[in-house]
Amino acid sequence: MTQEKAGNNFNATVEGGELVLTRTFNAPRELVFKTWTEAEHLARWWGPTGFELSVHTLDLRPGGIFHYSMKSAEGFEMWGKFVYQEINSPEKLVFVNSFSDAEANIIRAPFSESFPLEIMNKLSFTENEGKTTLIMRGGPINATEEELKFFEGMFDSMKQGFGGTFDQLDAYLAKVV
Numbered sequence: 282m283t284q285e286k287a288g289n290n291f292n293a294t295v296e297g298g299e300l301v302l303t304r305t306f307n308a309p310r311e312l313v314f315k316t317w318t319e320a321e322h323l324a325r326w327w328g329p330t331g332f333e334l335s336v337h338t339l340d341l342r343p344g345g346i347f348h349y350s351m352k353s354a355e356g357f358e359m360w361g362k363f364v365y366q367e368i369n370s371p372e373k374l375v376f377v378n379s380f381s382d383a384e385a386n387i388i389r390a391p392f393s394e395s396f397p398l399e400i401m402n403k404l405s406f407t408e409n410e411g412k413t414t415l416i417m418r419g420g421p422i423n424a425t426e427e428e429l430k431f432f433e434g435m436f437d438s439m440k441q442g443f444g445g446t447f448d449q450l451d452a453y454l455a456k457v458v
Contacts, residue, residue, distance in 0.1 A: 291447060293440035298429065299420035300439055304447045306415065308454040310408035313415060314371035316450060317404065323347065326453040330445040332359075338385070341368060347376075348385045359391055366401075374404040377422065395431035397421035417443075 290305035306313050316322040320336040328334045328351045338348040347363040360381045367375035378400045379387045390396035402419045421432050
């Protein structure tokens with residue numbers, strides 16, 4: 282089933298246990314790709330609405346990591362990391378995303394022991410007439426049956442969360458285009 286968020290070119294679907302998010306941004310593909318791969322850009326938009334992001338490591342190469350912390354206005358802090366699998370600028374980016382501790386060790390999500398430890402994300406970037414369509418496919422890897430069921434139960438919440446994150450990216454791109 283497709284759910285569209287009116288007015289901002291955002292679609293969220295579920296395909297074979299993966300969450301598939303599609304969003305079109307009014308910016309060239311090279312710039313949108315850079316916002317996903319450069320620390321100075323990521324720090325301005327990545328993460329849940331209301332959180333401030335700090336980049337601790339960004340090593341953009343297969344096997345390299347993006348290690349970051351996010352802090353809410355109330356002082357709640359979470360850590361996360363990407364482990365890059367494939368980088369094909371400006372067309373494709375593949376990474377495994379996890380919650381982590383301050384030393385970049387993978388840990389359980391702060392909101393549930395049942396959330397999968399690792400999510401494989403595959404991003405494709407296509408440009409048409411100066412606008413970039415991003416398709417992000419994400420699904421658990423090496424997950425237990427319980428983790429898979431929990432992930433599927435989180436689809437609506439993740440759609441909402443990524444909708445807000447993509448709104449932040451859209452607002453950031455409007456400032457830097």
